[in-house]
Each structure stands twice: as structure tokens, then as C-alpha cells.
Amino acid sequence: MDVLLVGSGAREHALAWKLRQSPILGRLFCAPGNAGIAALAECVAIGVEDLDGLVDFARKMAVDFVLIGPEAPLVAGLADRMAAAGILALGPSLTAARLEGSKGFVKDLCRAHQIPTADYERFDAPAPAKAFAAKLGYPVVIKADGLAAGKGVVIAADADEADNAIDAMFDGAFGTAGQQIVVEEFLEGEEVSFFVLSDGQRVLTLGAAQDHKRVGDGDLGPNTGGMGAYSPTSLMTPRLQDEVLHRIIEPTITALARAGAAYRGVLFAGLMLTQQGPKLIEFNCRFGDPECQVLMLRLKSDLLPALMGAARGDLKDITLDWSAEVALTVVLAARGYPGSYLKGTPIRGLDRHGGLKDAFVFHAATSKNGDQLVASGGRVLSVSARGASVSEAQALAYAAVDQIDWPEGFCRRDIGWRAIAREQGPG
Ligand code: AMP
Ligand code: GLY
Numbered sequence: 001m002d003v004l005l006v007g008s009g010a011r012e013h014a015l016a017w018k019l020r021q022s023p024i025l026g027r028l029f030c031a032p033g034n035a036g037i038a039a040l041a042e043c044v045a046i047g048v049e050d051l052d053g054l055v056d057f058a059r060k061m062a063v064d065f066v067l068i069g070p071e072a073p074l075v076a077g078l079a080d081r082m083a084a085a086g087i088l089a090l091g092p093s094l095t096a097a098r099l100e101g102s103k104g105f106v107k108d109l110c111r112a113h114q115i116p117t118a119d120y121e122r123f124d125a126p127a128p129a130k131a132f133a134a135k136l137g138y139p140v141v142i143k144a145d146g147l148a149a150g151k152g153v154v155i156a157a158d159a160d161e162a163d164n165a166i167d168a169m170f171d172g173a174f175g176t177a178g179q180q181i182v183v184e185e186f187l188e189g190e191e192v193s194f195f196v197l198s199d200g201q202r203v204l205t206l207g208a209a210q211d212h213k214r215v216g217d218g219d220l221g222p223n224t225g226g227m228g229a230y231s232p233t234s235l236m237t238p239r240l241q242d243e244v245l246h247r248i249i250e251p252t253i254t255a256l257a258r259a260g261a262a263y264r265g266v267l268f269a270g271l272m273l274t275q276q277g278p279k280l281i282e283f284n285c286r287f288g289d290p291e292c293q294v295l296m297l298r299l300k301s302d303l304l305p306a307l308m309g310a311a312r313g314d315l316k317d318i319t320l321d322w323s324a325e326v327a328l329t330v331v332l333a334a335r336g337y338p339g340s341y342l343k344g345t346p347i348r349g350l351d352r353h354g355g356l357k358d359a360f361v362f363h364a365a366t367s368k369n370g371d372q373l374v375a376s377g378g379r380v381l382s383v384s385a386r387g388a389s390v391s392e393a394q395a396l397a398y399a400a401v402d403q404i405d406w407p408e409g410f411c412r413r414d415i416g417w418r419a420i421a422r423e424q425g426p427g
Helices: 010-020 051-060 071-075 078-084 103-112 126-136 159-170 238-258 291-298 303-312 350-355 390-401 417-424
Strands: 003-007 028-032 065-068 120-123 140-144 153-156 181-185 190-199 203-211 214-216 220-223 228-231 264-274 277-284 326-334 359-363 366-369 372-375 379-387
Touching: 003 010, 003 051, 010 028, 010 291, 010 303, 010 359, 010 379, 028 051, 051 078, 065 078, 065 303, 071 078, 103 120, 103 181, 103 238, 103 277, 120 126, 126 140, 126 159, 126 181, 140 159, 153 159, 159 181, 190 238, 190 291, 190 303, 203 238, 203 291, 228 291, 228 390, 238 264, 238 277, 264 303, 291 326, 291 359, 291 379, 326 390, 359 390, 379 390, 390 417
Parallel strands: 003 028, 003 065
Antiparallel strands: 120 181, 140 153, 140 181, 190 203, 190 264, 203 228, 214 220, 228 326, 264 277, 326 379, 359 379, 366 372
16 A cells, blocks of 8 residues: 655654554655655655645655645645546545534534533624623633634633733734634643544544643743643543543544534543533644654554545454553754744764663654754654653653753653652642
8 A cells, every 4th residue: 555644743753653653554744744754654745734735746656645834725725626637635625624613513513513612602793702701700701713723722811811811812822823813712621632543423432641732840831732642541531431432532523424524533522520521622623743653653453444434434344452561752953942942953872762662752853964964843852661660651752852952942850740649649
């Protein structure tokens, strides 16, 4: 099977690493890829939003399957375009990808199907939005409806912050993504990322991970795309997983199928584990980054037949085996991220990680300047390891991090801290 993988992050590096192990894989192309992915795939310089370029390339190379990593091309309709060209591709259609592309769409779906989520209303003007925020009380959560690269969510501590956020969104702070907004109740609890693969009807559980979205140790500072993750998490007990499947995932898949928008792809539910049970924060129509890295490190089965089965609408005979080991990944980012940062700074010492048992360095944004590996984005490397416990995986991952010579980079030093506190128990 010749495969085209679309994307350029550590998520796609981990997917390429896993696909490479498939006995049925032939050629692997990646558009556009990065310097790390280039060791596993033939990288082609086509951007993820160049839908024409991607379809033309897939057709020209007669690939058997296209795996779409990031949300932007899905929300723009790349899966539909591939289907129209007769090319098997995984990732939801434009209509089904509204699960990520429109927060209001998801909230209305939850309301119609009694899916547990934060209380909310949708608005297209500031005054009623401010009045509803005041009614909910503070803190309150203000969300731009459309895709805003993870930045369209404001947790407002008081009326001033809420009103400012509402005004900023309607003034175009997030472009057209903010012309409609959702104002919703603030949920308290621990967050878990839960993943399934769906063929439009059936659902195969991929597992749960915990991300670390804040930039600083102790979960402080601004939100990021994710600074590290581990999987599995003891928070997701078998009972809780059943509840999430029955109350959140299955009603969603069924509702979309009935609406003629069958969801074929990876579905990522961001959950808040509240005192009243699990509630949906948001859906994403793809694997998480960095969650994908830790899931791939735990997957024992061949990934490719499962992904192709989901794309064909046939997961009937597919099962996946997962290692009971813990996988943990630490994201190395350029100093300044998630604000402004330097690009092009040299990274050295990566070859040394080979000496460390069980360490995997997935590249998120790297390129080559001559022979020199350089950073080319905000999140740059995802340094990962497996162990018998979260503490062991964490120790191995940081041992690998400490071998990397990149003065312009930084990372959190506490990935997995909540789980390690649970492992150590009270006192
Ligand atoms: P989202 O882009 O929807 O994932 O939101 C980004 C982050 O904001 C989430 O990962 C949560 O940490 C937080 N968040 C979003 N909605 C809520 C909510 N209703 N209550 C508390 N935190 C939230
Ligand atoms: N790590 C969160 C995301 O991929 O959206």
C-alpha cells in the first residue's frame, strides 16, 4: 500500500513511525513533513491547505490511501475532495468535521441528544452575550465559533474580562471565527483526552491520554497546543470509559450518520471529569498532538488496516492491542512560545538519544540548514519514552531531553505530575 500522510507535526512523525512498521506499507509520502519525518517518508513540498496540490499529487502517485493529520484541511473539505477523485482517505467530510469547525454546532448537537456538556448559549451580537455571561456568573467561558488555532477560548474571571473578550471577538480578534460566539458555564475538574476511530457507524476505542495545555510547570501561564502528555491515565476507569462511549461518543456518531454526514475518522473528545460525571468540552476531528505520540508508542497492532477499514466504512473485523506500559512525551518549544519566538536556531545532540533505551524523539517543527538541524516553529520536538509507570516513563523522557543541546528551547519539567502524585498516593 502506498500512503500519503498529510501534515508536518510531531503527531505526523509518530504516525509515520507507526505506519513504517506495517508489513503492508509500500511507499510513504508526507506533505509537507519535516526534517524528522524525512528519515521515514518521502517528503513533498505541498502545504496542508493546498487541496488541489494534495489531490493532484495523490492521483499522480496513485496512492492507495491518504491519512489526513491536522484539522485545517479537513474543515476545508480535503476528505471530500479525495473521495471525489476516487482516492481512499481518512478524515471526516467537511460536514462531519463541523464537530471541530463549529463550536456552536457541537453545542446544539449536545442539547438535541442530551450529551453532557457545559450549559451555554450562542450569540451573534455582544449585548445579549454579556447579559448571559452575567447570568451564568464568573468565571465564564467565551468561545469563538470557528477554528482559531486553539486560541479562540477565553476563561474570563470577572465581568470586565468577559465583556472585553466578547467585544474583542466581535471586533474581529479571531477573524470570521469570532462572528458567532458561544458563552458557556465554567467546568471544574481534571481534563482527559479520549480517542476513538469510527467508520461512520462502529466505534473502536483508541484510548485516553492527559495533555498539559498550560505553558508553565504546575499548569500555570497561557494555553498552548499542548506541552506534554501521557497515556494511559488511571482517571479513565473502564466504568468511566463505558459512560463516555454511551453518553457522548455513540450518540454523536449516530446523530451524524442519521443526518447523512457519517463520521469516518479519528474522533477526539476533550472531556472534563466533573463531580457530576464526564462532560464534553469540545470535539476535535483528528488525533491530538502530543496525545498521538503516546498512543502510537502504546499501539501493538498494525495501524494501517484499521485506518483503511475506517475510511472504507468497515471496522467490523478490526481489533487493536495496546501495551499496558505508560508512554510519556515532553514537548520542547522555542523560548517565547506561545508568544513570539526565534526561528532557525540550531539543535544538536539528537544523535546521542540513540543510546537511551526506549527514548523516541518525534519532530514537530524542524528543518535542515545544510547539515545542521534547526528549529522552524513554536513546538519543535516531542521527546518520548515508555515505562512501567508514569514516574519511570517520565524519568526516561527527561533523561533524553537532557541530552539535547538546544539553548533556545525550553520544556516543562513536570509532565505527568498529577498522575505521579496519584501513583505515590496520599502522604
Ligand atoms: P478548547 O479550545 O475548547 O479545547 O478550550 C481550550 C481549553 O480551555 C480547554 O482545554 C480547557 O482547559 C478550557 N476550557 C474550555 N471550555 C471550558 C469550560 N467550559 N470550562 C472550563 N474550562 C474550559
Ligand atoms: N493537544 C490538544 C490538541 O491536539 O488539540
